[in-house]
Amino acid sequence: MSANTRGKTAAAIEAAGGKALVAYLPVGYPDLETSIEAAVAVADAGFQVLELGIPYSDPAMDGPVIQAATQQVLDRGFSLSEVFQTVEAVTARTDAAVLSMTYWNPVLRYGVDRLAHDFAAAGGAGLITPDLTPENADEWIAAAEKHDLDRIFLAAPSSSDARIDRAVEASRGFVYTVSTMGTTGVRGDMDTAARTLSERIAESSARVGKPIARCVGLGISRPEHVADVLDYAEGAIVGSALVAALRDGGVPAVAAKAAELVTGLHSDPGTLS
Amino acid sequence: MTEKLRDHHGPWFGDHGGVFMPEPLISAIEELTAAYDALRGDDEFWNEFHRLGREYTGRPSLLTEATRLSELAGGARIFLKREDLNHTGSHKINNVLGQALVAKRLGKTRLIAETGAGQHGVATATAAAYFGFDCTIYMGEVDTERQALNVARMRMLGAEVVSVKTGSRTLKDAINEGLRDWVAHTDTTHYLMGTVAGPHPFPEMVRDFHRQIGEEAREQIQTAAGRLPDAVLACVGGGSNAMGIFHAFLDDADVRLIGLEAAGDGAETEKHALSVGRGTPGLLHGMRTYLLQDENGQTIESHSISAGLDYPGVGPEHSWLNDIGRAEYEPVSDTEAMDAFSALTRKEGIMPAIESAHAIAGALRLGRALGPDAVLLVSLSGRGDKDAATAAKWFGLLDEGEQHVG
Secondary structure (H helix, E strand, C coil): CHHHHHHHHHHHHHHCCCCEEEEEEECCCCCHHHHHHHHHHHHHHCCCEEEEECCCCCCCCCCHHHHHHHHHHHHHCCCCHHHHHHHHHHHHHCCCEEEEECCHHHHHHHCHHHHHHHHHHCCCCEEECCCCCHHHCHHHHHHHHHCCCEEECEECCCCCHHHHHHHHHHCECEEEEECCCCCCCCCCCCCHHHHHHHHHHHHHHHHHCCCCEEEEECCCCCHHHHHHHHCCCCEEEECHHHHHHHHHHHHHHHHHHHHHHHHHHHCCCCCCC | CCCCHHHCCCCEECCEECCCCCHHHHHHHHHHHHHHHHHCCCHHHHHHHHHHHHHHHCCCCCEEECCCHHHHCCCCEEEEEEHHHCHHHECHHHHHHHHHHHHHHCCCCEEEEEECCCHHHHHHHHHHHHHCCEEEEEEEHHHHHHCHHHHHHHHHCCCEEEEECCCCCCHHHHHHHHHHHHHHCCCCEEECCCCCCCCCCHHHHHHHHHHHHHHHHHHHHHHHHCCCCCEEEEEECCCHHHHHHHHHHCCCCCCEEEEEEEEECCCCCCCCCCHHHHCEEEEECCEEEEECECCCCCECCCCCCCHHHCCCCCCHHHHHHHHCCCEEEEEEEHHHHHHHHHHHHHHHCCCECHHHHHHHHHHHHHHHHHCCCCEEEEEECEECHHHHHHHHHHCCCCCCCCCCCC
């Protein structure tokens, strides 16, 4: 019952005591089999939520590490069937909630309801949609409700209160909290803007009367970043740091990086630095 | 029909247009939309814009009858709207001056832009120099190689030119890279979109800065030919010069509006840039429009000898004009365009940009079909100096001078 009304992602974050780690990995990188093993390894290391990125030709929100990886997948030939295979394999072997992050055109081309059906049938939790804002999302929200999927929209430091309210109202699972105004990539320091934004989302959540988790993405690469973020948000999203580890050292390296970041779950902010 | 086509506003053009952008850019787009909505009816703004056109660009641009070219076009009368004579050598300066004025009103200190052939980059770098903005231009690596002269011009003007090495390394990737820069610097920076594409308000705003092309030409041709033309022809990549010249004629139902898309190796091949002609509806660069995409929704790389037409999408207003049957979109191959390039150069002493040569090719084709009673208005959107190296290579002029074609 609760899984059907609040969704798999919220359940996973709740089971983690409101301190969750979220991993971004590109589907099919460097190849389908290795990408599945990498996702399983990261979940086994203690990440509660996985965000499988769907490669796209024009990824305006991705930084250089991720775009290089997804371009490699596109160059060798990629179709959405790999997404469903990956979701099915990873959900069969782990307890993690499995999301996909996708630019919207591949979904439109496949068919919004058809994709929602196939994604749910594979055991997926829902979608993060970086270039689909709530005002354009009626068809997607209807499909997500029909197939009981989470839909995760973004909030940015530049978003107005009204837009944050709209993201809170439209999202299920969490609100993706963009921590810096840059695109994804490894940064030396976390942006204090993330804390302010996280507080604004909490205020919005109270204002609209809808509890929702906040997961902070873009820029997290070290355990102390994780500890800092989980001081003011319910989830820390790690992308480029894991993709770079996978690129440089394969599954063992990404497993080791994930294990290192998990230590940030069990620390007080500041004690690791 | 109650609404005139000329009075249509964004964000939607039929099923096309909209705002499909990541949340971190929405506030900048909303800020720009609000500013443009306020400026649309601001006489002081438009007076300043038109003063710059007169005193800096050299407007109104001339209308030239191409009487010797007419011999190759079935005797049809061909009138060229000479945007090639504008300062910086193309129509692009019109939009750049308008958006630079908007950026000033918004208090921005830096302009960024994408460029394909380099015409828009040069125009933006020029406006940055004139108004005192910092300037960064994103250009695909492939294009920096085929348009090296324009890279040098932009650097001379003080702009930083970033060679984009991602994706297909052409115009669409330059736009992606520009958008990434904008996400990180919206406080200080205006993204100066170079065509009638992207999220609202760009398609409408860029069109408005170019519509003077058609407004001038509509008066000029009635003086010169005594009537409206049978057809208005313009090349279409993103489609800014075409929207600029089409707009004044949208409600003249008897005037055909013909956009010439780049067919690259040929309309029957897979190497083309026929976004309207062969594309399907989808999302690209923040808009819904016709685009070249595969069955997985991945954008397909376009192909054209012309860097400025080498774009797999098209402005949403063109997609709409196609859907409602108000404008027609026809293919012109690299070979046809280069033949037209040679013909205009030899017959009239006017070397067109290869982009504009696509429109000339369309006029030659239509003139032969319609005959000597026809009056055709062609947008000569840019001059060909930047293409001299490409043309010399195409016609084999560099090694053996006698290998001329045409």
